[in-house]
Amino acid sequence: MEHPWLAGIGVFVPIRAIGLFWLAYVGHRQNKDVRDMLSAWDGEWMLALAQHGYDGVPQRLVDAHGMHSADTAYAFFPGYPMLVRAVAVLPGVSVYAAAILTSVVAGAVATVAAYRIGEWCMLRARPDDAGMARRVGLLAAVLFAAAPMSIVLTMAYTEALYCALAGWALVMVLEKRWIAAGLLTIAAGLTRTTVVALIAVVVLAALLHWRDGWRPWAGIVLAPLGWLAWLVVVAVHAGSPLAWFRIQSDGWDTGFDAGQATWHYLRETLATNNSAGDVFTAWVILATLVLVVLAFVTRLPWQVSVYGALVVATVLLTDGLMNSRVRLLLPAYVLLVPVAIGLAHRSRTTQVTVGVAATAVSAWFGAYMLGVYPYAI
Numbered sequence: 001m002e003h004p005w006l007a008g009i010g011v012f013v014p015i016r017a018i019g020l021f022w023l024a025y026v027g028h029r030q031n032k033d034v035r036d037m038l039s040a041w042d043g044e045w046m047l048a049l050a051q052h053g054y055d056g057v058p059q060r061l062v063d064a065h066g067m068h069s070a071d072t073a074y075a076f077f078p079g080y081p082m083l084v085r086a087v088a089v090l091p092g093v094s095v096y097a098a099a100i101l102t103s104v105v106a107g108a109v110a111t112v113a114a115y116r117i118g119e120w121c122m123l124r125a126r127p128d129d130a131g132m133a134r135r136v137g138l139l140a141a142v143l144f145a146a147a148p149m150s151i152v153l154t155m156a157y158t159e160a161l162y163c164a165l166a167g168w169a170l171v172m173v174l175e176k177r178w179i180a181a182g183l184l185t186i187a188a189g190l191t192r193t194t195v196v197a198l199i200a201v202v203v204l205a206a207l208l209h210w211r212d213g214w215r216p217w218a219g220i221v222l223a224p225l226g227w228l229a230w231l232v233v234v235a236v237h238a239g240s241p242l243a244w245f246r247i248q249s250d251g252w253d254t255g256f257d258a259g260q261a262t263w264h265y266l267r268e269t270l271a272t273n274n275s276a277g278d279v280f281t282a283w284v285i286l287a288t289l290v291l292v293v294l295a296f297v298t299r300l301p302w303q304v305s306v307y308g309a310l311v312v313a314t315v316l317l318t319d320g321l322m323n324s325r326v327r328l329l330l331p332a333y334v335l336l337v338p339v340a341i342g343l344a345h346r347s348r349t350t351q352v353t354v355g356v357a358a359t360a361v362s363a364w365f366g367a368y369m370l371g372v373y374p375y376a377i
Helices: 004-029 034-038 042-052 079-087 095-125 130-145 150-154 159-174 178-189 195-207 214-222 225-238 243-252 260-272 276-297 302-316 322-328 330-344 348-371
Strands: none
Touching: 004 034, 004 095, 004 130, 004 150, 004 348, 034 348, 042 079, 042 095, 079 095, 079 159, 095 130, 095 150, 095 159, 095 330, 130 150, 130 330, 130 348, 150 159, 150 330, 150 348, 159 178, 159 195, 159 302, 159 330, 178 195, 178 214, 178 225, 195 214, 195 225, 195 302, 225 243, 260 276, 260 322, 276 302, 276 322, 276 330, 276 348, 302 322, 302 330, 322 330, 330 348
């Protein structure tokens, strides 16, 4: 019998190894060091926060406008850099090594979560076909590990940790394990603001089971605590209740705009842009919107569909650096489950072909965005 952990890790390691191999080759051709590429852009902030703390970040690290103030570092949530700092306490482990190790382990754990979610969704539809459920789980794991910009799962970035925490929180919700779901959501809330989508699903799912004793209520109370705690910390530091949102808006032009920036980006990119990175990003955005529709049409469990849709909404209905959209959409990986279900009904040759193709495209895109594309991701 296929074990989810063995299957998930067994999928993650070779797919991401191929991505790293191609990244090294592209880096060599572009005279860039793999080490630097894996800690570029936000990765530098993560390493600095882990090493120096929020008040000791070097002045050379600046926001999107080239500015550095006493508040700038507080735009970043503390979960990942503080975990990296804890791992770096181990003998012989540098901060950089701790960051990459943390992401790789978290990426593997997230891949197992993708397997479990895919398997659960299939078992719900066909409870007597465990073999088909395992096949869907395996394919969901492959599609996640080979998703566009999944190179970030091996970088000094927060995505791997958040995907692991959010994925397993969703598993706990599906299994009605409310305390575990709440605790995992607390941790996710200390990692990325994308957690608002997860909080909404945990709270709504628990409310629907409010008669099942005190545990659903505990899950409701626990879920938002991590996210709210960081907002309070930033508010106290900056002396303003909405300080975190101001820092994001002032430093990175990030804020709700009902999708105007995304629409403008799609329109201009597909009509006039010659950059492979931007054009591919635009098509990934469009494909993700199709996946949102597909999730509801195929009647995935509402917890999965709603979470995926809300993640997409937090990304596409806000302004900010459009070049990072593919990376920011990675936590919506649950939307790949309908694709996995469709593939599970095809021949083994088709499944292998799609897996190989997805791995190749993922390796190319990740290496291109880090090694060739001139802007931040």
